[in-house]
Amino acid sequence: MKIKNNKNKTNYLNFRAGGVPKKIMIPAGKTADISALSNLAQVLNLGDFERGFFEVVEEVEEVELVEESKKTSQKKKATKKKTEDTLDKVEKEVKNYTDNKKDKK
Numbered sequence: 001m002k003i004k005n006n007k008n009k010t011n012y013l014n015f016r017a018g019g020v021p022k023k024i025m026i027p028a029g030k031t032a033d034i035s036a037l038s039n040l041a042q043v044l045n046l047g048d049f050e051r052g053f054f055e056v057v058e059e060v061e062e063v064e065l066v067e068e069s070k071k072t073s074q075k076k077k078a079t080k081k082k083t084e085d086t087l088d089k090v091e092k093e094v095k096n097y098t099d100n101k102k103d104k105k
Contacts (some may be wrong), residue, residue: 003032003056004054005054006055012045
C-alpha cells in the first residue's frame, strides 16, 4: 500500500504487521510503498489519516479503464440490436395483422 505524507515535517506511520507493531518514518511530502501494510485496519495512528496528515495513494491503470469502456460499448451495441430486433418483430406482426384483415373483407 502506498502512503503519502502531506505534512510539512517528517511523520511516523505506526501499524501492525503479523501482530507485531512497526514504525516507519516518511519524510515531508514523500510517498512510501509499504508492502507489509495491506489494510487500513492495521494502522495504529488512524487519526493522522482523519486529520489529513497521511493519505492512501492509489495508482489508476489506464489499461483497465480502456477495457471497461470497450465492455460498455459492446453492451450498448448488444442492447441497441436487441431493441431493433424487437421493433422489427412488432412491425412485422402489425403488418401481418393488417394484411389479414384486408384479405378477410
